[in-house]
Amino acid sequence: MIEFKLNGRPVKADVKGGERLMDLLWRLGIRSVKEGCGTGDCGSCNVMVDGRLVNSCMMLAVQVRGRSVFTAEGFNVSEELHPVQRAFLDYTASQCGYCIPGILVTTKYIMEKYPNASEEDIRRILIANICRCGGYTRIVEAVKAVLPARSKQAYL
Amino acid sequence: MFAGGTDLIPYIRRGRVSPEEVIDLSGVAELSYIRSENGVFRVGAMTTIQELAESPLIPERYMSIKGLRYYFGAETTRNMATVGGNLASGGERDIPAILTALDGWAEVVSPDGRRTAHPLQLELKPWELIVEAAFNDWGEGSVTWFKKFEKRASNGIGVVTASIALKVVDGVVGRLRVVLNRVEGRRMGRLLQLEEYLTDMALDEEVVERAVERFVSDIKPSPDFRASADFRRHVSKVLVKRGLLTCWSILTGGG
Numbered sequence: 001m002i003e004f005k006l007n008g009r010p011v012k013a014d015v016k017g018g019e020r021l022m023d024l025l026w027r028l029g030i031r032s033v034k035e036g037c038g039t040g041d042c043g044s045c046n047v048m049v050d051g052r053l054v055n056s057c058m059m060l061a062v063q064v065r066g067r068s069v070f071t072a073e074g075f076n077v078s079e080e081l082h083p084v085q086r087a088f089l090d091y092t093a094s095q096c097g098y099c100i101p102g103i104l105v106t107t108k109y110i111m112e113k114y115p116n117a118s119e120e121d122i123r124r125i126l127i128a129n130i131c132r133c134g135g136y137t138r139i140v141e142a143v144k145a146v147l148p149a150r151s152k153q154a155y156l
Numbered sequence: 157m158f159a160g161g162t163d164l165i166p167y168i169r170r171g172r173v174s175p176e177e178v179i180d181l182s183g184v185a186e187l188s189y190i191r192s193e194n195g196v197f198r199v200g201a202m203t204t205i206q207e208l209a210e211s212p213l214i215p216e217r218y219m220s221i222k223g224l225r226y227y228f229g230a231e232t233t234r235n236m237a238t239v240g241g242n243l244a245s246g247g248e249r250d251i252p253a254i255l256t257a258l259d260g261w262a263e264v265v266s267p268d269g270r271r272t273a274h275p276l277q278l279e280l281k282p283w284e285l286i287v288e289a290a291f292n293d294w295g296e297g298s299v300t301w302f303k304k305f306e307k308r309a310s311n312g313i314g315v316v317t318a319s320i321a322l323k324v325v326d327g328v329v330g331r332l333r334v335v336l337n338r339v340e341g342r343r344m345g346r347l348l349q350l351e352e353y354l355t356d357m358a359l360d361e362e363v364v365e366r367a368v369e370r371f372v373s374d375i376k377p378s379p380d381f382r383a384s385a386d387f388r389r390h391v392s393k394v395l396v397k398r399g400l401l402t403c404w405s406i407l408t409g410g411g
Contacts, residue, residue, distance in 0.1 A: 018178070059161060060161065127231075128232045
């Protein structure tokens with residue numbers, strides 16, 4: 001039995017030793033994380049744990065005990081769209097949508113950790129996500145739109 | 157042993173290992189640290205790659221460590237993979253290459269006690285655990301460099317990786333370590349003859365070109381689906397030359 005915070009709400013869950021974080025999240029009704037590869041290469045399972053961007057397909061469920069987990073569902077805390085969701089709509093950043101939840105989480109991570117990221121920095125962090133439909137142009141534009149200030153120089 | 161899981165989970169999924177019991181090390185907070193004491197940098201085995209790369213304790217001249225943020229996997233990988241895990245997985249990975257060039261070592265514990273091990277000769281028994289990676293500070297007048305040549309932008313295991321540490325003393329090479337991911341077969345190693353030859357010399361493009369041509373031509377890297385032996389040898393020469401000249405230039409003010 002572990003206790004942790006999921007998108008701001010306290011959660012208690014029974015977990016098996018060999019269970020991955022992704023499996024636990026699915027049991028808890030989270031649908032945004034996807035098993036695109038299961039080996040940490042595609043980023044469709046990206047979540048944030050205590051502010052760190054990680055692959056939920058490779059983390060054990062027990063490893064989030066006492067921690068705070070953020071998934072794309074965490075954007076929907078009110079009726080209004082979060083600025084990140086709004087930007088992805090405005091820039092038509094999604095095609096099939098499979099990679100998008102993972103990219104939304106990566107975007108939140110960029111906003112929090114690299115708020116002054118340049119386009120080059122954004123693209124470098126987005127190495128964590130694969131988009132097969134023909135990203136990343138509109139995706140990058142959407143991410144740029146939500147960052148408060150963007151410098152021309154590479155900040156990283 | 158489950159450290160970051162970034163090697164273990166893919167190995168399990170691809171059928172390479174099928175462990176019946178796995179020990180999760182993530183709760184062992186005591187293994188996550190970066191310390192500088194008595195001229196020695198000590199990095200706990202559970203320190204993540206991102207934590208190591210961002211550590212303010214490690215001076216900027218350790219470019220090979222700072223650069224991990226650019227060539228070691230993706231941000232997700234770096235937030236999970238550990239220094240100890242990358243060492244234990246070994247092979248052609250980045251931490252073994254960087255630590256070897258630093259003349260660093262691993263601290264290994266077991267029920268029998270504690271021992272030190274060379275990063276490329278860990279010979280871990282099933283009941284042993286890496287607890288720390290350490291290296292002596294090379295001090296002022298030194299710089300470390302790392303470059304990964306890879307066919308895709310995904311920062312995986314490189315086709316060729318070169319790891320260099322250089323210290324200039326009295327205007328000449330005082331101490332030099334050059335490590336390539338494959339020197340013979342799939343074995344990572346130092347270019348001992350190149351290191352010895354260039355020690356006590358002043359470097360310029362011609363000197364480096366000749367030394368690289370003479371000593372790096374002897375490597376026998378195994379070919380595989382990623383690249384042929386000839387291509388690996390060629391890229392190895394390019395990277396070693398570029399690394400030596402870059403390090404020299406930084407330390408001698410653009411010489």
